[in-house]
Amino acid sequence: MQANDRPGTCPILHNSPTTEQMTQPKWWPKTLNLDILHQHDSKTDPMNPDFCYREAVKQLDFDALKQDLHALMTDSQSWWPADWGHYGGLMIRMTWHAAGTYRIADGRGGAATGNLRFAPLNSWPDNTNLDKARRLLWPIKQKYGNRLSWADLIAYAGTIAYESMGLKTYGFAFGREDIWHPEKDIYWGPESEWLATSDSDNSRYHGERELHNPLAAVMMGLIYVNPEGVDGQPDPQKTAEDVRTTFARMAMNDEETVALTAGGHTVGKCHGNGDAEALGPEPEGADLEAQGFGWLNDGATGKHAVTSGLEGAWTSQPTRWDNGYFHLLLNYEWELKKSPAGAWQWQPINVKEEDKYPDVADSQQRHSPIMTDADMAMKVDPEYRKISQRFYDDPDYFSEVFAKAWFKLTHRDMGPVSRYIGPDVPTETSLWQDPVPVGNTSYDLQALRQAIAACDLSIAERVATAWDSARTFRGSDRRGGANGARIRLAPQKDWPGNEPARLNKVLATLTPIAEQHNASLADTLVLAGNLAVEQAAQATGFDIQVPFTPGRGDATDELTDTEAFSVLEPLHDAFRNWLKAPYQVSPEELMLDKAQLLGLTALQMTALLGGMRVLNTNHGATQHGVFTERPEVLSNDFFVTLTDMQYQWQPKDEHTYQLIDRNSGEVAWTATRVDLVFGSNSVLRSYSEFYAQDDNREKFVQDFVDVWAKVMHADMA
Known part of the structure; x- marks a missing residue:
């Protein structure tokens, strides 16, 4: 047999069983790995060298794009039907999970690069089925082409979703430029497995549950905290401590934290109406015929059967911006239950019929709302409770605080306001934007x-x-x-x-x-x-x-x-x-x-x-x-x-x-x-x-x- 006839061999290094064994760090662990500096290489960028996105996006028809996104929200597709005929909840979750990876310690993460398209984020357990949200957006990206980056589109979709459901948004700025390669330079944690508990090997905690810098999320594969509770064990006060740490490392104070938690859960729902074990591999692990789709679950009832594992909506009107979240949270006593997928969640005791939410397929059926352990933290923690009560008593104030906090969440990593582009850029400048007066250029x-x-x-x-x-x-x-x-x-x-x-x-x-x-x-x-x-x-x-x-x-x-x-x-x-x-x-x-x-x-x-x-x-x-x-x-x-x-x-x-x-x-x-x-x-x-x-x-x-x-x-x- 000739050398080039040998079966099962390949002349280049790729994902073979021996790849990990053959890498330089494996052979020579003391070698300084310079890969972090190669992220500035332009070899992966398909654009012409003279292409400037910041100039291209200025040619975008902003009004037409907004109209197209509004239309998309209620244009339910048979291959991935919208809950209650509205994609708002899904789009908001996508935007949140893109922006919510931002951490203040090193400024990494966030929505400014479109990195949700690539591993590891595209395959994190917390991002289950967000691949569907991006595919729903593809016809719009295809239409506007190079004038609209994925990074801008992913951030904008959630903002328009809120607008379509009745929130007066604070504004939006374009100008995020796409990357074309996974960001290998971002350290997401030491764990070697998804959702590892804090007592596992290579934990991201030390001392009395002190989270290592620069990390913000509590587990590998999560955006912020475990919805079931600390290490999957419900305890709202302990979860409150995790929430406070995580959101502070996302540059949010207590009021912004409550607003974002409540505002994020005012619309949409959790999905856990099936067997989590029946889900197929994530996008990076799926077979070729999946074409980038992951978590396929053809055997379950409904395309949306399992995402987080929790099942239910937080409010009685999940496609409308209102104050229902605080009404339910503060006026009911809550008890622990298991979802059909086996996840811990909280449900109200003796809930009234009018406070139930309609079934996604049959509006005549109604279900009891749910809360996560992080939601219950908004009621149990004394400081969070005060803020929640204030928001409940003044819905307009809640909407205003949330709109500004959402804008901060989706723009924190964009840099100074001089980089903001588009007709909806707010005229007000906030302290978190590090404002600098315009300097003089006419001196000698x-x-x-x-x-x-x-x-x-x-x-x-x-x-x-x-x-x-x-x-x-x-x-x-x-x-x-x-x-x-x-x-x-x-x-x-x-x-x-x-x-x-x-x-x-x-x-x-x-x-x-x-x-x-x-x-x-x-x-x-x-x-x-x-x-x-x-x-x-x-x-x-x-x-x-x-x-x-x-x-x-x-x-x-x-x-x-x-x-x-x-x-x-x-x-x-x-x-x-x-x-x-x-x-x-x-x-x-x-x-x-x-x-x-x-x-x-x-x-x-x-x-x-x-x-x-x-x-x-x-x-x-x-x-x-x-x-x-x-x-x-x-x-x-x-x-x-x-x-x-x-x-x-x-x-x-x-x-x-x-x-x-x-x-x-x-x-x-x-x-x-x-x-x-x-x-x-x-x-x-x-x-x-x-x-x-x-x-x-x-x-x-x-x-x-x-x-x-x-x-x-x-x-x-």
């Missing part, structure tokens, strides 16, 4: 440059301060960045990572210069860093100007939610060689996380770190990794020294190393793990060797300038 830029150049601040001081101002940006939810100059405000001015003493010195020097030239301090801080980089490049022999776009504004204390900004505090910064405290993961892995949030490729990360080292910007002025005899000169010395075989690396402690001169035996340099990984990791070493070449000194300077400008302008895109 050359005069400002000259004034900064004449000040007595060092290159390292100016570079470090500009960097600290800009490094808070994260592309996940577009929060942070240099715009606003919030580095001079609480809480940022007091963060240890910003070295308050050095920061105060720089601010005291640059603030009057900015005021004298009628420029914002935000612009002045960035420009000061740029000029320092230019000066450092000139010292190497390269005359180069760092790109600069004016127009940043200066925020105020009144425009800053100090509590919300606390999550942006850096607790590590590989680029300034600083680690506040030990972590469960290595400093180099933390570096990759930060680089990904900044939108950097592996090459850009390499150039940026090497430049920051020779510019002598280390936190606390430590000399780890400053591999140069001429600090504050933008040379390629970091890479030259790192790749020089004259030096032998020796560990000093867990995170620091000494580079020993092989000839003299003396300590020539010191370094940290994040320095030496650029010599030990094969991919990063290839970049280091590239920049260490004599003929690439200018290339390094240009690459550093490019990535520096990218970070400085990240929050202006």
Whole structure:
């Protein structure tokens, strides 16, 4: 038999039984996995390089789209019939589950990328049958094409669903751009199985049920909490504690939490009228003929037989926006029952006939409403109960609070209001949107440059301060960045990572210069860093100007939610060689996380770190990794020294190393793990060797300038 005739073999690595065994992390678990930085690769994007969604969506016929979505809500399809002839509940659940993955700790998750189309979200147990909602939307997506992203459509469908059922919505903004590949960079938890209880191996909890950061949901595969109770055991007060933690990590306060819980359950129903074990595999596990559909259940009564496992509606009129949720929750006593699928749920005792809801197929039949354990938490928890009573007594107030909370839920990860597109963008700006006044662009830029150049601040001081101002940006939810100059405000001015003493010195020097030239301090801080980089490049022999776009504004204390900004505090910064405290993961892995949030490729990360080292910007002025005899000169010395075989690396402690001169035996340099990984990791070493070449000194300077400008302008895109 010839080699190419062997049965059952394939020349490429894919989902074979040995795939897991053959992966690099399996063979070499200590290898630094750079995949997180490859998410910025454009190879999977089918659009032409010059395509700009933010321009394309402006050509969308917004009125026609709204009309089409309204029509869709009541156009029940035989292949997936709508409950009571209205798809509103299904569409709201889809939008909620897309947006509800957002978490404030790292800004990841949310609806801004259309990631619900891909694994793992498309196959999470909590997202059962949402594949049907997306297929119902497909004719609309097909019609409007590239002018309408899946991300915008998924977020918009739930908003129109509420509108079609009687809610006065707060508004909507377009501008979410689709991704075209699963987001491998998002850490959803340590569990190796779906819906694992908190006492299982690799639990996401520690201490007294303290949820590990940055996680928000209580279980792998859930959006927020288990509807049956903590670990599937009903106890509304315990569930209330989970709800409070989870919603706080979604950036919601108690009032917003009650509003979203009640508003989400005012319409639609749960589905558990069948055998959960009869469901077919999820989309990612289904056979080819399923064509992306999952959880097929042809043997059950009705296409909707099982989703969550709970069965029933929360209100007597599940297709109408009203105050019925609080009427039922607060005016009845409730008892535990099991659904037909075997899930725990709460049902009212001695419910009146008029408070029952109609059967989805036969309106003459009526059923007892239900509540989840999370719903009962709104009645049992003292604070939630007060808010629930307030909403019950004032339905208009409830509708107003919910509409704003829903808008926040679906827009929290979009970034500043300057990115909002469409006719329904609210005129009001909320504090959670991190508002920044529009900056001046008409000042004399050359005069400002000259004034900064004449000040007595060092290159390292100016570079470090500009960097600290800009490094808070994260592309996940577009929060942070240099715009606003919030580095001079609480809480940022007091963060240890910003070295308050050095920061105060720089601010005291640059603030009057900015005021004298009628420029914002935000612009002045960035420009000061740029000029320092230019000066450092000139010292190497390269005359180069760092790109600069004016127009940043200066925020105020009144425009800053100090509590919300606390999550942006850096607790590590590989680029300034600083680690506040030990972590469960290595400093180099933390570096990759930060680089990904900044939108950097592996090459850009390499150039940026090497430049920051020779510019002598280390936190606390430590000399780890400053591999140069001429600090504050933008040379390629970091890479030259790192790749020089004259030096032998020796560990000093867990995170620091000494580079020993092989000839003299003396300590020539010191370094940290994040320095030496650029010599030990094969991919990063290839970049280091590239920049260490004599003929690439200018290339390094240009690459550093490019990535520096990218970070400085990240929050202006």
